[in-house]
Amino acid sequence: MSALTDNPMQPRPTPSDTRPLFWSVRRELWENRAVFVAPLAVAGVILFGGLVGVFVGPHSKATVQTTTTVVQNGTAVTHTAQLATAMTPGQRAALAAIPYDFVALAFIVTLFIVAVFFSLGALHNERRDRSVLFWKSLPVSDLTTVLSKAIIPLVVLPPVAFVVTIATQLIMLLMNTASLAAHGKGVANLLAQAPLVSMPLLVAYALATLTLWWAPVYAWLMFISGWAKRAPFLWAVLPPLFLALAEKIALGTQNVWSLIVYRVMGGFQQAFVVPTQATMKAGTAFPNGLPQLDPGKFVATPGLWMGLAFAVAAFAACVWLRRRSDPI
Amino acid sequence: MACIEARGLKKAYGKSIALDGVDLKVEEGRILGLIGPNGAGKSTALNAMLGLIEYEGELKVLGRNPWTERDRLMADVCFIADVAVLPRWMRVADAVDYVAGVHPRFDRAKAEGFLAKTTIKRTSRVRELSKGMVAQLHLALIMAIDARLLVLDEPTLGLDIVYRKSFYDSLLNDYFDRNRTIVISTHQVEEIQYILTDVAFIDHGRIVLDTSMEAFEARYAELMVGPDNRAAALALNPIHERQVFGRSIFLFDQADRAKLATLGEVRTPSIADLFVAMLGGAQPQGVAA
Numbered sequence: 001m002s003a004l005t006d007n008p009m010q011p012r013p014t015p016s017d018t019r020p021l022f023w024s025v026r027r028e029l030w031e032n033r034a035v036f037v038a039p040l041a042v043a044g045v046i047l048f049g050g051l052v053g054v055f056v057g058p059h060s061k062a063t064v065q066t067t068t069t070v071v072q073n074g075t076a077v078t079h080t081a082q083l084a085t086a087m088t089p090g091q092r093a094a095l096a097a098i099p100y101d102f103v104a105l106a107f108i109v110t111l112f113i114v115a116v117f118f119s120l121g122a123l124h125n126e127r128r129d130r131s132v133l134f135w136k137s138l139p140v141s142d143l144t145t146v147l148s149k150a151i152i153p154l155v156v157l158p159p160v161a162f163v164v165t166i167a168t169q170l171i172m173l174l175m176n177t178a179s180l181a182a183h184g185k186g187v188a189n190l191l192a193q194a195p196l197v198s199m200p201l202l203v204a205y206a207l208a209t210l211t212l213w214w215a216p217v218y219a220w221l222m223f224i225s226g227w228a229k230r231a232p233f234l235w236a237v238l239p240p241l242f243l244a245l246a247e248k249i250a251l252g253t254q255n256v257w258s259l260i261v262y263r264v265m266g267g268f269q270q271a272f273v274v275p276t277q278a279t280m281k282a283g284t285a286f287p288n289g290l291p292q293l294d295p296g297k298f299v300a301t302p303g304l305w306m307g308l309a310f311a312v313a314a315f316a317a318c319v320w321l322r323r324r325s326d327p328i
Numbered sequence: 329m330a331c332i333e334a335r336g337l338k339k340a341y342g343k344s345i346a347l348d349g350v351d352l353k354v355e356e357g358r359i360l361g362l363i364g365p366n367g368a369g370k371s372t373a374l375n376a377m378l379g380l381i382e383y384e385g386e387l388k389v390l391g392r393n394p395w396t397e398r399d400r401l402m403a404d405v406c407f408i409a410d411v412a413v414l415p416r417w418m419r420v421a422d423a424v425d426y427v428a429g430v431h432p433r434f435d436r437a438k439a440e441g442f443l444a445k446t447t448i449k450r451t452s453r454v455r456e457l458s459k460g461m462v463a464q465l466h467l468a469l470i471m472a473i474d475a476r477l478l479v480l481d482e483p484t485l486g487l488d489i490v491y492r493k494s495f496y497d498s499l500l501n502d503y504f505d506r507n508r509t510i511v512i513s514t515h516q517v518e519e520i521q522y523i524l525t526d527v528a529f530i531d532h533g534r535i536v537l538d539t540s541m542e543a544f545e546a547r548y549a550e551l552m553v554g555p556d557n558r559a560a561a562l563a564l565n566p567i568h569e570r571q572v573f574g575r576s577i578f579l580f581d582q583a584d585r586a587k588l589a590t591l592g593e594v595r596t597p598s599i600a601d602l603f604v605a606m607l608g609g610a611q612p613q614g615v616a617a
Binding site: 010015016017018019020022023026030031095126129130131132133134136138139140141142144276323324328 | 375378379380381382398399400401403406407408409410411412414415416417418419422426427429430431432433434466476536
């Protein structure tokens, strides 16, 4: 028992440097592998579909492109292959960009779903599996913990989605190029039309603006995940829906419902120039085949700032809840 | 400076009172066993010391207010709530990395050393480990932290006797020194009696006994007598009587040991026996508890 004779006044070793926020974010990524797995899985599905398309041949591919239907002045106009030659360069580029737009949209939806489920589990899972008692036994503040959890949907997920989106689009472009070349067709036209610079810009802009737009959604879900003892999804979703229903029945109005729809879907219309009938007709709605960015309008939208204020308040409430949280 | 100092510590959950004015002082370098029946307030008291719950009254742990300074306090305090709190999805190597990344007083080499003595694989997830291995892993992480206070709340719950024994052996041999304070709450009192320096009983949210083990041994005596001497023993005001194989075992508080020895065999009671005597409720023999 020599340890018992140690001098009680002996100096303790100097503490080593720590990075609680960095390691807490890593901890979130260890637990939530869907952050990487989900976008990669979606990429796999898209590329597999693209590969099948390449092998089935350019004929079916051509049909896909030639049956694009655009509603103009209330009448459905189907662009056929013959019509394509008569299209303006803008319209032709728009047509060529459609699959890439679709891919970007698929990843944005994926990002939203992953972020929603991450936020719903953020403060709930650790209480349910009792591991909150382990996390709280370490010198990491509740503020750091909530920050590390907020960082995942706000800071980590968008770049992950960006990289996977651009990589998927590039591979698609390569597959199309290879397919055309294999059939002895010129690839110069395809490459010239490919929005190599504008597409990454568009994707980055869309991810950044939508993440800011959806921040209050994530914050609300995280607050519910810290508050609800069970079924955080239902607690997060049903009360707003009941409120909307009650308003509709009692007052006949649907302000709450509009607010919900605006918060989930409104980011697009605030961040981009909304195509009008005039611009659609003139073929200028999608210059370079892409929607037009409108950062000025986005920043001037009161809904953005109200949403961000709500998000800050909800994350602060999460810190308050985390301090009081115990196993459930 | 006392390691833990509580005065008038109170906590109520709605109408039920978990802590009803707890006064407790634990000096540095002690090993305190906090013993009490289910629902007596043990875990509530420990949770208050660890900054996990709000409370009324005065409480200082290592000079800090646990509720407002939990994260700073945890640089000097470790706790094992019970064996099942390590996250099941975590890999062993990641757990070591994480604690090393956030704890200023974690010694990675020490943790690796403890783990090397076990059969735990670095690549395993916690969910793949047996209950005993999870306890070993948690203990390896905690013992590699140079903390001043270690709080164990039912640390060996659900473990078999071999793991329980080695758990306390390594705690005592590899961890404890006089700079450190350990507070243990457990139902398996008899297994920790030999490592304690102090013992406190808690019942209905109050401390009903708070003594060092030296004082405990001097104060309480157990006497075993045959039927002939039972009346004589009862005359000396025992606090408890139980009967085993026709013989009576009496528990005395501050009795004259020499006098007791004339009636039968005198021993130091176990904490568990005293616990049952003091908090066991109504006694069939009608002896005051």
